[in-house]
Amino acid sequence: MRLLLLTSVLAVSLAGCGSTPNNPSVNLETPKLAADYAQCVFPKWQKLRPETTMTEGKGHYKLLISGKLSQDDILEVFKGNPNTRVFLYQRAPLASAFGQSALEKAARECL
Numbered sequence: 189m190r191l192l193l194l195t196s197v198l199a200v201s202l203a204g205c206g207s208t209p210n211n212p213s214v215n216l217e218t219p220k221l222a223a224d225y226a227q228c229v230f231p232k233w234q235k236l237r238p239e240t241t242m243t244e245g246k247g248h249y250k251l252l253i254s255g256k257l258s259q260d261d262i263l264e265v266f267k268g269n270p271n272t273r274v275f276l277y278q279r280a281p282l283a284s285a286f287g288q289s290a291l292e293k294a295a296r297e298c299l
Contacts, residue, residue, distance in 0.1 A: 212264075212275035214292055218299045222249055222267040225274065228298035229263060236290050237261075253291075255279065261291055 218225050226242065226249035233240040237253045244250075247267030254260050262277040276295055288296070 213278040214274075214276040214295070216274040216276070216295065216299060217268070217271040218274065219271055220298075222247060222265045222272045225249075225272055225298055226251070226265045229265075229295055232294035232297065233263070233291060236294065263291075263295060 220228075226244075230240065230242050230251060233251055233253065240251055240253050242249060242251050249265040251263040251265075252260060253262075260277070260279050262275075262279075264275045264277075266273045266275075274295065276292060278289060278291065
């Protein structure tokens with residue numbers, strides 16, 4: 189009985205990992221510089237979710253909200269030519285089924 193229960197729990201856990209989308213939920217473009225756009229979105233996301241972190245690379249910014257169940261929300265900002273490219277990954281189930289999330293609205297406000 190324990191083995192069946194353990195196997196079931198493991199299968200459900202792995203099914204959640206396998207269903208995580210690899211494609212962005214939303215693709216955006218802005219004429220703003222990548223740094224300016226990231227600095228606009230970051231405080232808005234922090235207001236919504238204080239655990240938001242931002243990392244910076246060469247021409248790349250990544251805002252991350254780590255979920256308690258490994259369901260992360262990620263905003264990637266890439267310096268482009270001529271426009272900055274923005275990719276929003278919302279991992280929460282049904283994230284966009286009921287319209288824009290507050291995180292997506294914040295990302296769109298800074299365009």
